[in-house]
Amino acid sequence: MAPPEAAKPPTRRQAAAQETRRKLLHAALENFSRRPYGEVTVGDIARTAGVAHGLLSHHFKGKESLYAEVVREVDRQLRAATELASEGPVVDRLRRHFTAHLRFLAAHEDIALNLVLRRAQAADLASEAFEATREEGVRAICALLGLDADDPALLLAMRGFGAACDEMSLLWLRDGRPVGADALAEAWITMLAGAVRAAHGLAPSPALREALRTLGREGSASTADLPIEEMPDGRGRR
Secondary structure, three states, rough: OOOOOOOOOOOOOHHHHHHHHHHHHHHHHHOOOOOOOOOHHHHHHHHOOOOOOHHHHHHHOHHHHHHHHHHHHHHHHHHHHOOOOOOOOOOHHHHHOOOOOOOOHHHHHHHHHHHHHHHOOOOHHHHHHHHHHHHHHHHHHHHHHHOOOOOHHHHHHHHHHHHHHHHHHHHHOOOOOOHHHHHHHHHHHHOOOHHHHHHHHHOOOOHHHHHHHHHHOOOOOOOOOOOHHOOOOOOOOO
């Protein structure tokens, strides 16, 4: 069998196009991380990149499409920095994941404040990218807890959990990080247990009960510390 042919190096024209695209993406990230989407113009991005105005539309089909690509690029960086560990107790893995997420936001504060946490200002394509990112995060956490991410009651509660974490992150950064990332990550574990408990209240299931036991057994200061049948409001006595 003949060995596979080595990939051909790009032509000079292709290399120039790739470099232009890279410059535009970097310039867009720089601009969108400093100002809200609505305040950034195509001209701003082209000037920062040092390329002709029309090249942005040629490579990205306009500002909205470029913004969505910036969102995806930031998402790739965030996922690489916060990937869930494959081994260890569940709550320890969640704790490391949440702490890494917060530390990434703190290390890239401009990106966090003006891009990651400003989803309400995103255009349609970028909103789709944001939603895909959040859904992937929810599914990863549900898989770790052995839960069905397609369960409507759980999805409702987990979306609320994700929105609350985003809002807390925004306030945390704006207020000068009044507590450490470790402490806030611990609070998120408590909130996650609350979201799972809320889902159990809406539609009880053995899987949700087991997830509560997991969070309660391995977490600290969790709403799931008590067995379900001993919770003070009595809703878990089934």
